[in-house]
Amino acid sequence: xxxxSISAMQEPRRALPYVAPxxxxxxxxxxxxxxxxxxxxxxxxxxxxxxxxxxxxxYAKILAxxxxxxxxxxxxxxxxxxxxxxxxxxxxxxxxxxGGLPFRKLxxxxxxxxxxxxxxxxxxxxxxxxxPDTGFMTRVLTGLGLPPLEWSVVPSHGLALVALLSIWLxxxxxxxxxxxxxxxxPKDLYEAAEIDGASAWQSFRRVTLPLLMPAIxxxxxxxxxxxxxLFSEVWLLTQGGxxxxxxxxxxxxxxxxxxxxxxxxASATGWLMVVxxxxxxxxxxxxxxxxxxxxxx
Amino acid sequence: xxxxxxxxxxxxxxxLGKAVAVALVLAWSLGPIALIVxxxxxxxxxxxxxxxxxxxxxxxxxxxWQRWGDFFTGLANSFIVTVGATLLAVLTSTxxxxxxxxxxxxxxxxxxxxxxxxxxxxxxxxxLPLFPIVNAxxxxxxxxxxxxxxxxxxxxLGTMxxxxxxxxxxxxxxEAAMMDGASQAQIFRRVILPLSAQGMVAVAIFVIVYAxxxxxxxxxxxxxxxxxxxxxxxxxxxxxxxVEWGVLFAATTVQLLPILAFVVLCQRHLIEGLTAxxxxx
Numbered sequence: 001x002x003x004x005s006i007s008a009m010q011e012p013r014r015a016l017p018y019v020a021p022x023x024x025x026x027x028x029x030x031x032x033x034x035x036x037x038x039x040x041x042x043x044x045x046x047x048x049x050x051x052x053x054x055x056x057x058x059y060a061k062i063l064a065x066x067x068x069x070x071x072x073x074x075x076x077x078x079x080x081x082x083x084x085x086x087x088x089x090x091x092x093x094x095x096x097x098x099g100g101l102p103f104r105k106l107x108x109x110x111x112x113x114x115x116x117x118x119x120x121x122x123x124x125x126x127x128x129x130x131x132p133d134t135g136f137m138t139r140v141l142t143g144l145g146l147p148p149l150e151w152s153v154v155p156s157h158g159l160a161l162v163a164l165l166s167i168w169l170x171x172x173x174x175x176x177x178x179x180x181x182x183x184x185x186p187k188d189l190y191e192a193a194e195i196d197g198a199s200a201w202q203s204f205r206r207v208t209l210p211l212l213m214p215a216i217x218x219x220x221x222x223x224x225x226x227x228x229x230l231f232s233e234v235w236l237l238t239q240g241g242x243x244x245x246x247x248x249x250x251x252x253x254x255x256x257x258x259x260x261x262x263x264x265x266a267s268a269t270g271w272l273m274v275v276x277x278x279x280x281x282x283x284x285x286x287x288x289x290x291x292x293x294x295x296x297x
Numbered sequence: 298x299x300x301x302x303x304x305x306x307x308x309x310x311x312x313l314g315k316a317v318a319v320a321l322v323l324a325w326s327l328g329p330i331a332l333i334v335x336x337x338x339x340x341x342x343x344x345x346x347x348x349x350x351x352x353x354x355x356x357x358x359x360x361x362w363q364r365w366g367d368f369f370t371g372l373a374n375s376f377i378v379t380v381g382a383t384l385l386a387v388l389t390s391t392x393x394x395x396x397x398x399x400x401x402x403x404x405x406x407x408x409x410x411x412x413x414x415x416x417x418x419x420x421x422x423x424x425l426p427l428f429p430i431v432n433a434x435x436x437x438x439x440x441x442x443x444x445x446x447x448x449x450x451x452x453x454l455g456t457m458x459x460x461x462x463x464x465x466x467x468x469x470x471x472e473a474a475m476m477d478g479a480s481q482a483q484i485f486r487r488v489i490l491p492l493s494a495q496g497m498v499a500v501a502i503f504v505i506v507y508a509x510x511x512x513x514x515x516x517x518x519x520x521x522x523x524x525x526x527x528x529x530x531x532x533x534x535x536x537x538x539x540v541e542w543g544v545l546f547a548a549t550t551v552q553l554l555p556i557l558a559f560v561v562l563c564q565r566h567l568i569e570g571l572t573a574x575x576x577x578x
Contacts, residue, residue, distance in 0.1 A: 011400075012400045012401065012402030012404065012405060014400065014481065015396040015397070015399070015400035015402070015405055016396075017392075017396075018392045018393060018395050018396030018485075019392070019393045019396035019397065019405065019408065021388075021389045021392055021393070022389040022390060022392065022393035022412070022452045022453075022456055023393075023408055023412070025385075025389055025445070025448060025449045025452050026411075026412055026415050026449060026452060026453065028449075029423065029427070029445060029446060029449035029450075030415045030418060030423055030449060030450075031411075031415055032426075033422075033423040033425070033426040033427050034415075034418055034422060034423060036426040037422055037423075037425050037426055040425065040426065092318075093322060096315070096318050096319070096322070099315075101315070101319065105564070107319065107322070107323070108564065108568075109561045109564055110322070110323055110326050110327055111322060111326050112560060112561070112564060112567070113326050113327060113330060113557060113560070113561070114326060114329075114330075115506065115560055115567075116506060116510075116553065116556045116557040116559070116560040116561075117330065117510070117553060117557075118509070118510030118511075118512065118527045118530075118552065118553070119510065119512050119527070120510075120512055120527040120530045120531050120534070120549075120552075121333075121510075121527075121530070121549050121552060121553050122329070123534065124333060124530070124534060124545060124546070124549045125329035125330065125332065125333050125549075126329060127534075128332065128333065128336070128542075128546075129329060129332065131345075133345075134345035136332065139347075168325070168329065173571070176567075176568055176571045176572070177571065177572070180568065180571070180572040225417050228419065229419040229420065229421065231421055231513055232512040232513055232516075235516075236512075236531055236534065250419065250421045253421055253422075253425075254421065257424075257425055257428075258517070263425060266425055267425055270419075270421070270422035270425055271422075273419045273421075273422055274418055274419070274422055277417050277418060277419060278414065278417065278418075281414070281417045285410075285413070285414055285417075288410065288413060289410055
């Protein structure tokens with residue numbers, strides 16, 4: 001058997017058998033379908049019938065649809081609330097944990113627990129907590145003299161519950177990213193700040209926050225992109241109702257495709273989601289692209 | 298004499314503040330879970346009653362077993378799909394991680410970039426064209442379709458994690474093996490695989506948690522035979538006229554506890570994986 005020389009090993013063609021299965025999986029499940037959705041978005045098409053080319057008619061249709069705009073508005077509001085509350089809470093918890101706590105491992109396990117909960121499970125939990133008649137939180141709210149959350153009737157209350165349970169489900173992710181970044185800050189910086197007479201707040205403002213900024217941005221970016229997909233929480237809690245008032249973009253897409261059988265409009269919605277997701281990610285992808293090609297040369 | 302800072306008034310205040318913060322964090326993270334799990338062990342008629350002493354019981358689990366055989370088929374399906382998706386994702390990610398770690402070229406850089414960009418696309422978009430194709434191939438309502446979908450949506454994160462881990466294995470080991478006449482495949486099997494086990498565990502954890510809990514794809518692509526546990530749970534909520542709360546809480550508990558125990562046990566690997574790959578790719 002011939003020995004493999006080091007130069008042969010470095011020939012890039014030899015990497016192909018290793019990367020091919022992963023790339024094939026992505027191509028067949030994501031890339032080709034996404035391209036096909038672009039094509040579908042220019043067709044008039046329902047399930048099981050031949051498509052006809054209609055140009056931008058599907059886009060015109062959804063952009064003229066008040067339900068689309070409401071779904072988009074709901075999505076934007078929920079995403080903005082969810083991501084920013086998560087970052088603030090995650091940051092506060094990272095600082096709390098980095099400051100030293102007894103039973104830290106056990107406490108981190110507790111904080112990670114919601115990561116293990118399914119969207120369905122979380123919906124069962126939170127709708128029970130906020131059940132208008134018997135929910136624990138409803139009793140707490142009335143006890144405090146506050147109105148209960150009428151999530152199945154009042155659209156803004158429904159979206160508030162969706163936001164609350166999304167924050168609950170995804171806070172572990174945001175927390176871990178920020179906590180790991182906080183632990184990576186060298187101790188000497190805090191010691192130096194202390195010697196200079198900085199208060200706890202000042203050392204947070206001048207040391208922690210600026211050094212965590214890159215991690216905060218990455219966490220926010222990822223959460224923007226993933227929160228934007230929001231579907232299950234809304235679907236399981238309100239199904240977009242009452243009267244389509246709590247729909248988000250993914251629910252709108254689902255209804256267009258699978259309830260109203262308008263694959264063209266659904267595809268146009270889908271492609272708008274793709275473009276906006278990539279625009280959201282553009283900053284990150286651009287930086288990554290530079291790094292990639294710096295690595296290649 | 299120096300005083301312990303904890304016993305000065307401001308030190309005490311700080312300690313108290315910390316204790317309150319920790320209590321809030323615990324109530325927030327565990328409260329909703331504790332509520333459902335304890336309700337699952339409560340007789341149905343006591344669940345929503347106030348001021349009743351807790352009488353732990355298994356009757357909700359018994360009722361679940363007797364009336365919702367579907368749920369247990371769902372658990373079995375979830376198990377099959379989770380194992381399949383994990384094997385497929387870990388295998389393809391490890392192979393690709395090796396490829397991207399050990400070779401450089403414009404094509405490889407371009408393709409890894411495409412991988413990351415594709416991961417950012419919303420999954421619901423791909424259901425539109427896949428739905429008719431899956432139907433035409435007769436794959437609707439099979440384990441295979443979910444296994445492939447779940448693996449595909451994690452192979453990109455998995456590859457990034459594996460590349461990070463394999464990058465840390467010194468190339469000198471590859472070269473030494475090569476001198477001894479090992480082929481590339483042998484290097485992969487004998488050098489890389491054993492040393493990248495930690496990365497594989499990190500990838501497996503992500504896929505396991507995702508596949509066990511996933512709702513959207515299961516909802517669209519399965520109807521009966523391959524229905525997973527979260528989907529059966531959603532049907533239990535959906536029967537709005539007569540939700541059997543005790544049974545629903547019991548089912549939620551049964552679906553949750555194994556994966557919760559798993560996450561707690563694998564805490565260290567989970568954190569490692571999140572920091573190794575989630576943010577970098």
